[in-house]
Amino acid sequence: MAQVVTDILSVNNPLFRVYAFYCSILVLKMMFMSVLTSYKRMTTKAFENPEDLAFLNGKLRTDESVERVRRAHLNDLEGIPIFFVVSLIYILTNPSYFFATTLFRVFTITRTIHTIVYAVVVIPQPARGISWFFGFAITGYMALHNVSYFLR
Amino acid sequence: MAQVVTDILSVNNPLFRVYAFYCSILVLKMMFMSVLTSYKRMTTKAFENPEDLAFLNGKLRTDESVERVRRAHLNDLEGIPIFFVVSLIYILTNPSYFFATTLFRVFTITRTIHTIVYAVVVIPQPARGISWFFGFAITGYMALHNVSYFLR
Amino acid sequence: MAQVVTDILSVNNPLFRVYAFYCSILVLKMMFMSVLTSYKRMTTKAFENPEDLAFLNGKLRTDESVERVRRAHLNDLEGIPIFFVVSLIYILTNPSYFFATTLFRVFTITRTIHTIVYAVVVIPQPARGISWFFGFAITGYMALHNVSYFLR
Numbered sequence: 001m002a003q004v005v006t007d008i009l010s011v012n013n014p015l016f017r018v019y020a021f022y023c024s025i026l027v028l029k030m031m032f033m034s035v036l037t038s039y040k041r042m043t044t045k046a047f048e049n050p051e052d053l054a055f056l057n058g059k060l061r062t063d064e065s066v067e068r069v070r071r072a073h074l075n076d077l078e079g080i081p082i083f084f085v086v087s088l089i090y091i092l093t094n095p096s097y098f099f100a101t102t103l104f105r106v107f108t109i110t111r112t113i114h115t116i117v118y119a120v121v122v123i124p125q126p127a128r129g130i131s132w133f134f135g136f137a138i139t140g141y142m143a144l145h146n147v148s149y150f151l152r
Numbered sequence: 153m154a155q156v157v158t159d160i161l162s163v164n165n166p167l168f169r170v171y172a173f174y175c176s177i178l179v180l181k182m183m184f185m186s187v188l189t190s191y192k193r194m195t196t197k198a199f200e201n202p203e204d205l206a207f208l209n210g211k212l213r214t215d216e217s218v219e220r221v222r223r224a225h226l227n228d229l230e231g232i233p234i235f236f237v238v239s240l241i242y243i244l245t246n247p248s249y250f251f252a253t254t255l256f257r258v259f260t261i262t263r264t265i266h267t268i269v270y271a272v273v274v275i276p277q278p279a280r281g282i283s284w285f286f287g288f289a290i291t292g293y294m295a296l297h298n299v300s301y302f303l304r
Numbered sequence: 305m306a307q308v309v310t311d312i313l314s315v316n317n318p319l320f321r322v323y324a325f326y327c328s329i330l331v332l333k334m335m336f337m338s339v340l341t342s343y344k345r346m347t348t349k350a351f352e353n354p355e356d357l358a359f360l361n362g363k364l365r366t367d368e369s370v371e372r373v374r375r376a377h378l379n380d381l382e383g384i385p386i387f388f389v390v391s392l393i394y395i396l397t398n399p400s401y402f403f404a405t406t407l408f409r410v411f412t413i414t415r416t417i418h419t420i421v422y423a424v425v426v427i428p429q430p431a432r433g434i435s436w437f438f439g440f441a442i443t444g445y446m447a448l449h450n451v452s453y454f455l456r
Contacts, residue, residue: 010396011396011397011398011454017454018454020393020396020450020453020454021450021451021454021455023389023390023393023450024390024393024447024448024450024451024454025451027386027389027390027443027447028444028447028448028451030382030386031386031440031443031444031447033382034382034383034440048375049372049375049432051426051427051428051429051432052429054428054429068201071200071201073382077229077381077382077385078182078185078186078225078229079186081229081233081236081385081386081389082179082182082183082233084385084389085175085179085233085236086175086176086179089172089175089176092162092163092172093163094163122203123203124203124206125203125204125206125207128201128203136183136186139179139183140180140183143176143179143180143183144176144180146172146173146175146176147173147176147177147180149172150163150169150170150172150173150176151173220353223352223353229381230334230337230338230377230381231338233381233385233388234331234334234335234385237327237331237385237388238327238328238331241324241327241328244314244315244324245315246315274355275355276355276358277355277356277358280353280355288335288338291331291335292332292335295328295331295332295335296328296332298324298325298327298328299325299328299329299332301324302315302321302322302324302325302328303325
Protein backbone atom coordinates (compact mmCIF):
# COMPACT_ATOMS: atom_id res chain seq x y z
CA MET A 1 0.00 0.00 0.00
CA ALA A 2 2.81 2.38 0.91
CA GLN A 3 4.21 1.91 -2.57
CA VAL A 4 0.90 2.74 -4.23
CA VAL A 5 0.42 5.95 -2.31
CA THR A 6 4.02 6.94 -2.74
CA ASP A 7 3.57 6.51 -6.44
CA ILE A 8 0.62 8.88 -6.47
CA LEU A 9 2.18 11.96 -4.89
CA SER A 10 5.51 11.73 -6.60
CA VAL A 11 7.59 13.18 -9.39
CA ASN A 12 7.77 9.56 -10.57
CA ASN A 13 4.02 9.37 -11.08
CA PRO A 14 3.36 10.44 -14.69
CA LEU A 15 -0.04 11.87 -13.75
CA PHE A 16 1.40 13.98 -10.96
CA ARG A 17 3.97 15.31 -13.42
CA VAL A 18 1.17 16.31 -15.79
CA TYR A 19 -0.63 18.03 -12.91
CA ALA A 20 2.52 19.90 -11.85
CA PHE A 21 3.19 20.97 -15.44
CA TYR A 22 -0.28 22.36 -16.16
CA CYS A 23 -0.59 24.04 -12.76
CA SER A 24 2.66 25.88 -13.39
CA ILE A 25 1.49 26.93 -16.87
CA LEU A 26 -1.77 28.21 -15.37
CA VAL A 27 0.13 30.20 -12.75
CA LEU A 28 2.19 31.82 -15.50
CA LYS A 29 -1.04 32.59 -17.36
CA MET A 30 -2.47 34.24 -14.22
CA MET A 31 0.73 36.23 -13.72
CA PHE A 32 0.36 37.51 -17.26
CA MET A 33 -2.86 39.24 -16.13
CA SER A 34 -0.87 41.38 -13.68
CA VAL A 35 1.55 42.33 -16.43
CA LEU A 36 -1.31 43.14 -18.80
CA THR A 37 -3.03 45.28 -16.14
CA SER A 38 0.17 47.27 -15.59
CA TYR A 39 0.65 47.68 -19.32
CA LYS A 40 -2.93 48.88 -19.82
CA ARG A 41 -2.61 51.29 -16.89
CA MET A 42 0.56 52.75 -18.34
CA THR A 43 -0.80 53.16 -21.87
CA THR A 44 -4.15 54.62 -20.71
CA LYS A 45 -2.55 56.51 -17.77
CA ALA A 46 -5.43 55.30 -15.58
CA PHE A 47 -4.29 54.61 -12.01
CA GLU A 48 -5.98 53.82 -8.70
CA ASN A 49 -3.52 55.15 -6.15
CA PRO A 50 -2.43 58.78 -5.67
CA GLU A 51 1.16 57.62 -5.11
CA ASP A 52 1.24 56.13 -8.64
CA LEU A 53 0.46 59.39 -10.44
CA ALA A 54 4.02 60.66 -10.66
CA PHE A 55 4.39 57.86 -13.19
CA LEU A 56 3.85 59.00 -16.79
CA ASN A 57 1.44 61.84 -15.90
CA GLY A 58 -1.07 59.28 -14.69
CA LYS A 59 -4.57 60.22 -13.58
CA LEU A 60 -6.85 58.82 -10.88
CA ARG A 61 -9.50 57.32 -13.10
CA THR A 62 -10.90 54.04 -14.32
CA ASP A 63 -10.47 53.02 -17.94
CA GLU A 64 -12.66 50.39 -19.54
CA SER A 65 -9.72 48.55 -21.13
CA VAL A 66 -8.03 48.27 -17.73
CA GLU A 67 -11.26 47.17 -16.03
CA ARG A 68 -11.75 44.48 -18.67
CA VAL A 69 -8.36 42.94 -17.87
CA ARG A 70 -9.16 43.13 -14.16
CA ARG A 71 -12.47 41.35 -14.70
CA ALA A 72 -10.66 38.59 -16.63
CA HIS A 73 -8.14 38.35 -13.77
CA LEU A 74 -10.91 38.14 -11.15
CA ASN A 75 -12.55 35.42 -13.22
CA ASP A 76 -9.23 33.53 -13.05
CA LEU A 77 -9.17 33.94 -9.27
CA GLU A 78 -12.68 32.49 -9.13
CA GLY A 79 -11.93 29.52 -11.36
CA ILE A 80 -8.28 28.48 -11.24
CA PRO A 81 -7.31 28.07 -7.54
CA ILE A 82 -10.31 25.76 -7.03
CA PHE A 83 -9.04 23.73 -10.00
CA PHE A 84 -5.61 23.41 -8.31
CA VAL A 85 -7.20 21.87 -5.21
CA VAL A 86 -9.87 19.75 -6.85
CA SER A 87 -7.53 18.26 -9.44
CA LEU A 88 -4.86 17.40 -6.84
CA ILE A 89 -7.51 15.51 -4.86
CA TYR A 90 -8.76 13.98 -8.11
CA ILE A 91 -5.32 12.47 -8.83
CA LEU A 92 -5.53 10.68 -5.49
CA THR A 93 -8.70 8.90 -6.60
CA ASN A 94 -6.52 7.04 -9.09
CA PRO A 95 -8.26 8.05 -12.33
CA SER A 96 -7.28 6.92 -15.82
CA TYR A 97 -4.04 8.61 -16.90
CA PHE A 98 -5.37 9.43 -20.34
CA PHE A 99 -8.68 10.85 -19.13
CA ALA A 100 -7.19 12.97 -16.34
CA THR A 101 -4.49 14.32 -18.64
CA THR A 102 -7.17 15.29 -21.14
CA LEU A 103 -9.13 17.14 -18.43
CA PHE A 104 -6.05 19.09 -17.28
CA ARG A 105 -5.05 19.91 -20.85
CA VAL A 106 -8.52 21.03 -21.95
CA PHE A 107 -8.88 23.13 -18.78
CA THR A 108 -5.57 24.88 -19.44
CA ILE A 109 -6.28 25.47 -23.13
CA THR A 110 -9.83 26.75 -22.64
CA ARG A 111 -8.85 29.03 -19.74
CA THR A 112 -6.13 30.47 -21.97
CA ILE A 113 -8.67 31.01 -24.76
CA HIS A 114 -10.97 32.64 -22.17
CA THR A 115 -8.23 35.15 -21.32
CA ILE A 116 -7.52 35.89 -24.97
CA VAL A 117 -11.12 36.47 -26.03
CA TYR A 118 -11.92 38.41 -22.84
CA ALA A 119 -8.90 40.64 -22.40
CA VAL A 120 -6.53 40.52 -25.36
CA VAL A 121 -8.61 40.47 -28.56
CA VAL A 122 -12.27 40.90 -27.65
CA ILE A 123 -14.33 38.37 -29.60
CA PRO A 124 -18.14 38.42 -29.62
CA GLN A 125 -20.05 36.02 -27.43
CA PRO A 126 -20.47 33.09 -27.07
CA ALA A 127 -16.66 32.74 -27.38
CA ARG A 128 -16.05 33.79 -23.78
CA GLY A 129 -19.06 31.92 -22.44
CA ILE A 130 -18.09 28.64 -24.08
CA SER A 131 -14.41 28.84 -23.10
CA TRP A 132 -15.50 29.63 -19.51
CA PHE A 133 -17.96 26.75 -19.47
CA PHE A 134 -15.32 24.11 -20.27
CA GLY A 135 -13.29 25.08 -17.20
CA PHE A 136 -16.41 25.22 -15.05
CA ALA A 137 -17.66 21.82 -16.22
CA ILE A 138 -14.27 20.14 -15.75
CA THR A 139 -13.86 21.51 -12.23
CA GLY A 140 -17.45 20.56 -11.40
CA TYR A 141 -17.02 17.05 -12.76
CA MET A 142 -13.88 16.44 -10.69
CA ALA A 143 -15.43 17.97 -7.54
CA LEU A 144 -18.50 15.73 -7.82
CA HIS A 145 -16.31 12.73 -8.55
CA ASN A 146 -14.25 13.51 -5.43
CA VAL A 147 -17.31 13.95 -3.23
CA SER A 148 -18.71 10.61 -4.33
CA TYR A 149 -15.30 8.90 -3.98
CA PHE A 150 -14.58 10.20 -0.47
CA LEU A 151 -18.15 9.83 0.78
CA ARG A 152 -17.68 6.07 0.81
CA MET B 153 8.76 6.56 9.37
CA ALA B 154 7.89 6.06 5.73
CA GLN B 155 4.76 4.27 6.82
CA VAL B 156 3.66 7.08 9.09
CA VAL B 157 4.03 9.76 6.47
CA THR B 158 2.51 7.63 3.79
CA ASP B 159 -0.49 7.17 6.02
CA ILE B 160 -0.93 10.91 6.36
CA LEU B 161 -1.16 11.95 2.70
CA SER B 162 -3.20 9.05 1.52
CA VAL B 163 -6.68 8.00 0.55
CA ASN B 164 -6.23 5.40 3.28
CA ASN B 165 -5.89 8.03 5.97
CA PRO B 166 -9.40 8.72 7.30
CA LEU B 167 -8.51 12.33 8.10
CA PHE B 168 -7.21 12.98 4.61
CA ARG B 169 -10.46 11.55 3.23
CA VAL B 170 -12.44 13.98 5.40
CA TYR B 171 -10.26 16.85 4.14
CA ALA B 172 -10.73 15.79 0.51
CA PHE B 173 -14.48 15.48 0.98
CA TYR B 174 -15.03 18.89 2.60
CA CYS B 175 -12.66 20.67 0.19
CA SER B 176 -14.64 19.30 -2.74
CA ILE B 177 -17.94 20.38 -1.14
CA LEU B 178 -16.51 23.87 -0.59
CA VAL B 179 -15.39 24.06 -4.22
CA LEU B 180 -18.92 23.17 -5.33
CA LYS B 181 -20.26 25.86 -2.99
CA MET B 182 -17.89 28.42 -4.55
CA MET B 183 -18.90 27.33 -8.05
CA PHE B 184 -22.52 27.96 -7.07
CA MET B 185 -21.61 31.66 -6.66
CA SER B 186 -20.74 31.85 -10.37
CA VAL B 187 -24.05 30.25 -11.28
CA LEU B 188 -25.92 32.61 -8.96
CA THR B 189 -24.14 35.65 -10.45
CA SER B 190 -25.10 34.58 -13.97
CA TYR B 191 -28.68 33.96 -12.88
CA LYS B 192 -28.92 37.39 -11.19
CA ARG B 193 -27.39 39.07 -14.24
CA MET B 194 -29.92 37.42 -16.51
CA THR B 195 -32.93 38.23 -14.35
CA THR B 196 -31.86 41.85 -13.73
CA LYS B 197 -30.39 42.26 -17.25
CA ALA B 198 -27.36 43.95 -15.64
CA PHE B 199 -24.13 43.13 -17.50
CA GLU B 200 -20.54 44.36 -17.40
CA ASN B 201 -19.32 43.71 -20.93
CA PRO B 202 -20.66 45.26 -24.16
CA GLU B 203 -20.38 41.88 -25.90
CA ASP B 204 -22.89 40.39 -23.42
CA LEU B 205 -25.68 42.83 -24.23
CA ALA B 206 -27.12 40.92 -27.17
CA PHE B 207 -28.26 38.50 -24.48
CA LEU B 208 -31.80 39.14 -23.28
CA ASN B 209 -31.75 42.89 -24.00
CA GLY B 210 -29.12 43.33 -21.32
CA LYS B 211 -27.84 46.73 -20.24
CA LEU B 212 -24.40 47.92 -19.11
CA ARG B 213 -25.22 48.66 -15.50
CA THR B 214 -24.65 47.45 -11.98
CA ASP B 215 -27.51 45.98 -9.98
CA GLU B 216 -27.39 45.75 -6.22
CA SER B 217 -28.61 42.12 -6.15
CA VAL B 218 -25.80 41.12 -8.54
CA GLU B 219 -23.20 43.09 -6.57
CA ARG B 220 -24.32 41.38 -3.36
CA VAL B 221 -23.63 37.95 -4.84
CA ARG B 222 -20.27 39.17 -6.11
CA ARG B 223 -19.35 40.46 -2.65
CA ALA B 224 -20.25 37.08 -1.17
CA HIS B 225 -18.12 35.40 -3.85
CA LEU B 226 -15.17 37.70 -3.16
CA ASN B 227 -15.52 36.93 0.55
CA ASP B 228 -15.23 33.23 -0.39
CA LEU B 229 -12.06 33.96 -2.37
CA GLU B 230 -10.64 35.71 0.69
CA GLY B 231 -11.51 32.94 3.12
CA ILE B 232 -11.69 29.54 1.46
CA PRO B 233 -8.43 29.05 -0.52
CA ILE B 234 -6.42 29.92 2.61
CA PHE B 235 -8.43 27.25 4.45
CA PHE B 236 -7.48 24.67 1.76
CA VAL B 237 -3.78 25.33 2.37
CA VAL B 238 -3.81 25.75 6.13
CA SER B 239 -5.94 22.68 6.76
CA LEU B 240 -3.79 20.47 4.50
CA ILE B 241 -0.73 21.54 6.48
CA TYR B 242 -2.72 21.06 9.70
CA ILE B 243 -3.38 17.40 8.84
CA LEU B 244 0.38 16.87 8.64
CA THR B 245 0.76 17.98 12.26
CA ASN B 246 -1.08 14.80 13.19
CA PRO B 247 -4.05 16.31 15.06
CA SER B 248 -6.85 14.36 16.72
CA TYR B 249 -9.16 12.85 14.10
CA PHE B 250 -12.29 13.91 15.93
CA PHE B 251 -11.17 17.48 16.55
CA ALA B 252 -9.87 18.09 13.00
CA THR B 253 -13.02 16.59 11.47
CA THR B 254 -15.11 18.89 13.64
CA LEU B 255 -13.11 21.93 12.48
CA PHE B 256 -13.51 21.01 8.79
CA ARG B 257 -17.22 20.28 9.22
CA VAL B 258 -17.98 23.47 11.15
CA PHE B 259 -15.99 25.53 8.63
CA THR B 260 -17.96 24.05 5.73
CA ILE B 261 -21.34 24.47 7.43
CA THR B 262 -20.75 28.05 8.60
CA ARG B 263 -19.33 29.15 5.22
CA THR B 264 -22.45 27.72 3.60
CA ILE B 265 -24.65 29.60 6.09
CA HIS B 266 -22.60 32.74 5.32
CA THR B 267 -23.42 32.39 1.62
CA ILE B 268 -27.11 31.84 2.31
CA VAL B 269 -27.59 34.79 4.66
CA TYR B 270 -25.41 37.08 2.50
CA ALA B 271 -26.56 36.27 -1.01
CA VAL B 272 -29.59 34.00 -1.09
CA VAL B 273 -32.00 35.11 1.65
CA VAL B 274 -30.65 38.28 3.26
CA ILE B 275 -30.91 37.94 7.03
CA PRO B 276 -30.21 40.86 9.41
CA GLN B 277 -26.87 41.05 11.14
CA PRO B 278 -25.24 39.55 13.14
CA ALA B 279 -26.13 36.40 11.13
CA ARG B 280 -23.51 37.10 8.46
CA GLY B 281 -20.94 38.37 10.95
CA ILE B 282 -21.20 35.31 13.18
CA SER B 283 -21.14 32.79 10.31
CA TRP B 284 -18.08 34.61 8.90
CA PHE B 285 -16.35 34.62 12.28
CA PHE B 286 -16.48 30.82 12.68
CA GLY B 287 -14.55 30.33 9.44
CA PHE B 288 -12.09 33.07 10.33
CA ALA B 289 -11.47 31.68 13.82
CA ILE B 290 -11.00 28.10 12.57
CA THR B 291 -8.54 29.16 9.87
CA GLY B 292 -6.70 31.38 12.35
CA TYR B 293 -6.50 28.62 14.95
CA MET B 294 -5.03 26.14 12.45
CA ALA B 295 -2.58 28.73 11.04
CA LEU B 296 -1.28 29.59 14.52
CA HIS B 297 -1.08 25.90 15.41
CA ASN B 298 0.94 25.27 12.23
CA VAL B 299 3.30 28.17 12.88
CA SER B 300 4.00 26.96 16.40
CA TYR B 301 4.37 23.34 15.21
CA PHE B 302 6.79 24.10 12.37
CA LEU B 303 8.75 26.73 14.27
CA ARG B 304 10.27 23.99 16.39
CA MET C 305 12.53 5.44 -4.31
CA ALA C 306 9.67 5.28 -1.85
CA GLN C 307 11.98 6.66 0.81
CA VAL C 308 13.01 9.62 -1.31
CA VAL C 309 9.48 10.68 -2.10
CA THR C 310 8.30 10.09 1.41
CA ASP C 311 11.04 12.39 2.60
CA ILE C 312 9.84 15.17 0.33
CA LEU C 313 6.22 15.49 1.44
CA SER C 314 6.82 15.02 5.11
CA VAL C 315 7.08 16.85 8.39
CA ASN C 316 10.52 15.23 8.59
CA ASN C 317 11.72 17.03 5.47
CA PRO C 318 13.29 20.31 6.64
CA LEU C 319 12.29 22.05 3.39
CA PHE C 320 8.68 21.00 3.71
CA ARG C 321 8.70 22.34 7.28
CA VAL C 322 9.98 25.69 5.99
CA TYR C 323 7.23 25.71 3.34
CA ALA C 324 4.53 24.90 5.92
CA PHE C 325 5.83 27.59 8.25
CA TYR C 326 5.92 30.41 5.69
CA CYS C 327 2.58 29.43 4.14
CA SER C 328 0.95 29.64 7.55
CA ILE C 329 2.56 33.04 8.20
CA LEU C 330 1.29 34.27 4.82
CA VAL C 331 -2.23 33.05 5.62
CA LEU C 332 -2.14 35.00 8.90
CA LYS C 333 -0.93 38.05 6.96
CA MET C 334 -3.85 37.69 4.52
CA MET C 335 -6.30 37.28 7.41
CA PHE C 336 -4.98 40.54 8.82
CA MET C 337 -6.36 42.28 5.71
CA SER C 338 -9.89 41.23 6.68
CA VAL C 339 -9.37 42.58 10.19
CA LEU C 340 -7.95 45.82 8.79
CA THR C 341 -10.90 46.22 6.39
CA SER C 342 -13.38 45.79 9.26
CA TYR C 343 -11.45 48.24 11.39
CA LYS C 344 -11.35 50.85 8.60
CA ARG C 345 -15.06 50.36 7.92
CA MET C 346 -15.88 50.90 11.57
CA THR C 347 -13.71 54.01 11.96
CA THR C 348 -14.89 55.61 8.69
CA LYS C 349 -18.47 54.26 9.08
CA ALA C 350 -18.35 53.27 5.38
CA PHE C 351 -20.29 50.04 4.71
CA GLU C 352 -21.43 48.13 1.63
CA ASN C 353 -24.51 46.31 2.88
CA PRO C 354 -27.76 47.87 4.13
CA GLU C 355 -27.95 45.26 6.91
CA ASP C 356 -24.61 46.54 8.33
CA LEU C 357 -25.81 50.12 8.88
CA ALA C 358 -27.33 49.57 12.32
CA PHE C 359 -23.69 49.27 13.38
CA LEU C 360 -22.22 52.53 14.65
CA ASN C 361 -24.46 54.78 12.52
CA GLY C 362 -22.78 53.43 9.39
CA LYS C 363 -23.51 54.79 5.93
CA LEU C 364 -23.67 53.08 2.51
CA ARG C 365 -20.64 54.69 0.95
CA THR C 366 -17.11 53.95 -0.19
CA ASP C 367 -14.17 55.45 1.65
CA GLU C 368 -10.75 55.73 0.06
CA SER C 369 -8.94 54.34 3.12
CA VAL C 370 -11.19 51.25 3.07
CA GLU C 371 -10.78 50.81 -0.69
CA ARG C 372 -7.01 51.00 -0.32
CA VAL C 373 -7.00 48.07 2.11
CA ARG C 374 -9.31 46.14 -0.21
CA ARG C 375 -6.96 46.76 -3.15
CA ALA C 376 -4.05 45.47 -1.07
CA HIS C 377 -6.12 42.42 -0.14
CA LEU C 378 -7.07 41.75 -3.77
CA ASN C 379 -3.40 42.04 -4.69
CA ASP C 380 -2.72 39.33 -2.08
CA LEU C 381 -5.40 37.12 -3.64
CA GLU C 382 -3.71 37.58 -7.01
CA GLY C 383 -0.22 36.80 -5.77
CA ILE C 384 -0.22 34.53 -2.72
CA PRO C 385 -2.41 31.49 -3.58
CA ILE C 386 -0.39 30.95 -6.77
CA PHE C 387 2.74 31.03 -4.61
CA PHE C 388 1.27 28.29 -2.36
CA VAL C 389 0.80 25.98 -5.36
CA VAL C 390 3.96 26.80 -7.28
CA SER C 391 6.24 26.52 -4.25
CA LEU C 392 4.75 23.18 -3.18
CA ILE C 393 5.46 21.81 -6.66
CA TYR C 394 8.89 23.46 -6.54
CA ILE C 395 9.81 21.51 -3.38
CA LEU C 396 9.13 18.29 -5.30
CA THR C 397 11.78 19.22 -7.87
CA ASN C 398 14.32 18.69 -5.10
CA PRO C 399 15.91 22.17 -5.03
CA SER C 400 18.75 23.28 -2.78
CA TYR C 401 17.51 23.70 0.80
CA PHE C 402 19.30 26.99 1.25
CA PHE C 403 18.12 28.51 -2.01
CA ALA C 404 14.47 27.43 -1.64
CA THR C 405 14.37 28.63 1.96
CA THR C 406 15.71 31.99 0.84
CA LEU C 407 13.01 32.26 -1.85
CA PHE C 408 10.22 31.48 0.64
CA ARG C 409 11.63 33.86 3.22
CA VAL C 410 12.15 36.74 0.79
CA PHE C 411 8.66 36.21 -0.65
CA THR C 412 7.09 36.36 2.81
CA ILE C 413 9.08 39.41 3.90
CA THR C 414 8.50 41.41 0.71
CA ARG C 415 4.77 40.58 0.60
CA THR C 416 4.54 41.79 4.20
CA ILE C 417 6.38 45.00 3.26
CA HIS C 418 3.98 45.36 0.30
CA THR C 419 1.01 45.25 2.69
CA ILE C 420 2.58 47.78 5.04
CA VAL C 421 3.52 50.35 2.39
CA TYR C 422 0.21 49.87 0.53
CA ALA C 423 -2.34 49.74 3.32
CA VAL C 424 -0.86 50.57 6.71
CA VAL C 425 1.58 53.47 6.28
CA VAL C 426 1.40 54.71 2.69
CA ILE C 427 4.93 55.21 1.41
CA PRO C 428 5.67 56.87 -1.97
CA GLN C 429 6.47 54.72 -4.95
CA PRO C 430 8.56 52.79 -5.90
CA ALA C 431 8.28 51.16 -2.43
CA ARG C 432 5.11 49.26 -3.32
CA GLY C 433 6.27 48.47 -6.85
CA ILE C 434 9.59 47.03 -5.71
CA SER C 435 8.11 44.98 -2.86
CA TRP C 436 5.49 43.63 -5.31
CA PHE C 437 8.13 42.79 -7.89
CA PHE C 438 10.11 40.52 -5.55
CA GLY C 439 7.07 38.31 -4.99
CA PHE C 440 6.22 38.31 -8.69
CA ALA C 441 9.76 37.44 -9.74
CA ILE C 442 10.09 34.62 -7.18
CA THR C 443 6.76 33.06 -8.19
CA GLY C 444 7.66 33.44 -11.87
CA TYR C 445 11.09 31.88 -11.36
CA MET C 446 9.65 28.84 -9.59
CA ALA C 447 6.83 28.45 -12.15
CA LEU C 448 9.29 28.50 -15.06
CA HIS C 449 11.59 26.11 -13.20
CA ASN C 450 8.65 23.73 -12.65
CA VAL C 451 7.54 23.90 -16.29
CA SER C 452 11.03 23.07 -17.50
CA TYR C 453 11.43 20.31 -14.87
CA PHE C 454 8.12 18.57 -15.61
CA LEU C 455 8.31 19.04 -19.37
CA ARG C 456 11.03 16.41 -19.48
